[in-house]
Amino acid sequence: MIRRNLLKLTVAAAALSMAAGQALAQDAAAAEPVVIGVSIPSATHGFMGGLNWHAQQTIDRLGAANPNVTFVLATAGDAAKQVADIEDMLATRDIDGLVVLPFESEPLTDPVKQVKAAGKFVTVVDRGLAEEGIEDLYVAGDNTAFGRVAGEYFRDNLKAGGKIVVLRGIPTTLDNERVEAFQAALEGSDKQILDMQHGNWNRDDAFNVMQDYLAKYPEIDAVWAADDDMAVGVLEAIAQAGREDEMVVVGGAGMKEIVKRIMDKDPQLPVNVTYPPALISSAIEMTALHFMSDAPMAGRYIIGSQLITPENAERYYFPDSPF
Amino acid sequence: MTRRIDFHLLGPLVALIGLFILGALLNPAFLAPANLSNVLARSAFIGLIAVGMTFVITQGGLDLSVGSMAAFLAGAMIMVMNWLAPITGENWSTILIGMAAALLGGVLAGWVNGALVTKARIEAFIVTLGTMGIFRSLVTWLADGGTLSLDSGLRGLYRPVYFSGIGWITWPIIVFAAVAILGEWLMRHTRFGRHVEAIGSNDRVARYSAVDVERVRLQTYVLLGALVGLATILYVPRLGSASGSTGVLWELEAIAAVIIGGTALKGGRGRVWGTVVGVLILSLIDNILNLADIVSPYLNGAIQGIIIVLAVVLQREKRPAEV
Numbered sequence: 001m002i003r004r005n006l007l008k009l010t011v012a013a014a015a016l017s018m019a020a021g022q023a024l025a026q027d028a029a030a031a032e033p034v035v036i037g038v039s040i041p042s043a044t045h046g047f048m049g050g051l052n053w054h055a056q057q058t059i060d061r062l063g064a065a066n067p068n069v070t071f072v073l074a075t076a077g078d079a080a081k082q083v084a085d086i087e088d089m090l091a092t093r094d095i096d097g098l099v100v101l102p103f104e105s106e107p108l109t110d111p112v113k114q115v116k117a118a119g120k121f122v123t124v125v126d127r128g129l130a131e132e133g134i135e136d137l138y139v140a141g142d143n144t145a146f147g148r149v150a151g152e153y154f155r156d157n158l159k160a161g162g163k164i165v166v167l168r169g170i171p172t173t174l175d176n177e178r179v180e181a182f183q184a185a186l187e188g189s190d191k192q193i194l195d196m197q198h199g200n201w202n203r204d205d206a207f208n209v210m211q212d213y214l215a216k217y218p219e220i221d222a223v224w225a226a227d228d229d230m231a232v233g234v235l236e237a238i239a240q241a242g243r244e245d246e247m248v249v250v251g252g253a254g255m256k257e258i259v260k261r262i263m264d265k266d267p268q269l270p271v272n273v274t275y276p277p278a279l280i281s282s283a284i285e286m287t288a289l290h291f292m293s294d295a296p297m298a299g300r301y302i303i304g305s306q307l308i309t310p311e312n313a314e315r316y317y318f319p320d321s322p323f
Numbered sequence: 324m325t326r327r328i329d330f331h332l333l334g335p336l337v338a339l340i341g342l343f344i345l346g347a348l349l350n351p352a353f354l355a356p357a358n359l360s361n362v363l364a365r366s367a368f369i370g371l372i373a374v375g376m377t378f379v380i381t382q383g384g385l386d387l388s389v390g391s392m393a394a395f396l397a398g399a400m401i402m403v404m405n406w407l408a409p410i411t412g413e414n415w416s417t418i419l420i421g422m423a424a425a426l427l428g429g430v431l432a433g434w435v436n437g438a439l440v441t442k443a444r445i446e447a448f449i450v451t452l453g454t455m456g457i458f459r460s461l462v463t464w465l466a467d468g469g470t471l472s473l474d475s476g477l478r479g480l481y482r483p484v485y486f487s488g489i490g491w492i493t494w495p496i497i498v499f500a501a502v503a504i505l506g507e508w509l510m511r512h513t514r515f516g517r518h519v520e521a522i523g524s525n526d527r528v529a530r531y532s533a534v535d536v537e538r539v540r541l542q543t544y545v546l547l548g549a550l551v552g553l554a555t556i557l558y559v560p561r562l563g564s565a566s567g568s569t570g571v572l573w574e575l576e577a578i579a580a581v582i583i584g585g586t587a588l589k590g591g592r593g594r595v596w597g598t599v600v601g602v603l604i605l606s607l608i609d610n611i612l613n614l615a616d617i618v619s620p621y622l623n624g625a626i627q628g629i630i631i632v633l634a635v636v637l638q639r640e641k642r643p644a645e646v
Binding site: 042043045046048049050052053168171195196197198202203204207208209211212213215216229232233236240241257321322323 | 355358468472486561562567614
């Protein structure tokens with residue numbers, strides 16, 4: 001009985017909409033419901049925390065402004081969970097577009113390819129897939145520039161013969177790209193890299209590595225911490241050794257506490273290099289625009305790494321972000 | 324049986340002395356009091372946890388949740404102190420309340436683990452695998468995916484708890500030494516220690532001998548929880564922050580230290596002093612690898628693995644036929 005009534009209702013609704021449809025035909029085309037899936041790694045460290053926050057902010061804002069666009073956000077702690085998330089989105093949420101920041105390139109390549117094969121619009125963020133040409137849109141930070149900008153700063157601003165120690169991240173291609181560009185920028189200059197060890201983008205690990213650097217080298221002029229979480233650990237180790245006046249620290253990614261200290265002209269932290277977690281916002285906005293406008297959104301969009309100085313720091317300061 | 328050096332007992336100690344000699348040969352900075360102080364203070368967190376873990380493993384249990392628990396307690400402790408600061412002021416009483424909260428939280432968390440193992444009769448591996456995920460998610464959630472930072476006034480007051488002490492012997496080293504001595508006494512000279520070993524050797528025989536098996540088991544988890552709380556009290560003043568990446572893999576380091584020290588993974592034989600040696604071996608390896616450029620940093624993990632396996636091979640148990 002209930003089912004039959006429901007059927008009647010549907011038929012009535014259909015008749016109604018057909019009647020109204022003629023008048024609203026043009027509006028209806030523009031306001032067709034769109035579902036966009038967003039799949040990102042969960043907030044396991046500062047940068048990802050910021051990225052999660054920016055993703056949520058963008059989704060809230062776009063969702064409020066465009067009632068016909070629905071977002072499905074999923075965060076995953078590992079690659080397998082992310083694969084499952086994406087399969088679920090395709091099977092049960094009937095997404096029209098997917099924004100994905102792959103946890104790892106290899107395991108995510110095939111699932112994302114399936115989404116593409118189903119005729120959906122695919123945006124890949126920051127970490128490329130193992131196979132080229134799958135995604136419609138690629139949005140990423142510039143890891144080469146991230147290393148180069150820091151290297152150029154040291155090349156041009158350290159005293160002659162300046163000695164630099166480097167903290168590397170988790171061993172990945174991303175980290176290699178940054179470090180190689182950093183070394184290339186310093187090549188041929190009179191600045192010297194004393195040591196490079198892995199601090200794994202982690203405060204505690206960076207603290208330990210920096211303690212050991214300080215024990216090992218009586219003279220250090222600069223530290224490239226390459227990440228602001230690591231910079232926090234580095235600064236604490238330097239304070240413990242009482243060597244704050246000897247060396248400058250350059251981190252990266254623009255954590256709000258660090259940007260604040262650059263704004264306040266802290267001599268220990270002269271500059272920082274951006275690698276904005278807000279790049280996820282660019283990716284989500286552009287994907288939504290693809291469905292809402294005729295502006296072409298396919299291609300590669302690389303967000304440059306800028307040097308944050310005391311003069312421009314205000315533009316990079318987001319006091320409400322967790323990062 | 325011929326008389327020869329009992330590697331069974333002395334293996335870990337020989338490995339530790341070997342590492343000391345190696346470190347001194349590779350870099351003279353190794354033996355500087357500042358470096359030794361750094362290494363010992365860093366060992367204290369894992370050290371305290373590993374002493375507690377010795378009791379849990381000796382009674383035949385296991386606790387995988389300790390690293391996440393430490394991160395969660397650190398986050399909760401920071402939140403409690405930040406919340407109290409405007410009420411009770413930036414003074415030692417606020418910090419003492421925070422310390423009490425960490426200890427109490429540790430006892431409670433340990434009790435939950437122990438109760439699920441002894442009263443609900445679930446495998447310790449499964450229970451603590453579950454609570455490991457729970458604590459880790461909770462701290463990420465509390466920090467909103469970012470980092471929880473201690474109020475800067477309290478931070479300044481609390482900082483000396485990690486960084487000062489009696490000369491080079493900082494408070495973490497003193498606490499670690501005191502807990503190690505107490506732990507050794509508890510294991511060797513008290514009824515509790517004997518019961519723990521008896522249960523680990525054969526819980527049925529222990530039960531027939533009127534040992535309250537479940538109660539003693541529960542007590543070992545509570546003791547471990549309290550020691551995790553104590554480790555947190557020493558950890559928070561170092562960087563004044565906690566995040567989802569705090570204490571990652573501490574559980575495996577603690578378990579490795581216990582096993583290197585000669586405690587049997589299947590239970591029945593506990594050596595607290597061996598655990599202390601195990602902890603020192605693990606942190607010395609890290610330190611030496613940072614101080615000396617003998618291998619590519621990519622291979623650090625392999626070197627650690629080799630030394631762990633060697634230390635255990637040196638003191639492997641004789642088969643029944645050889646006894």
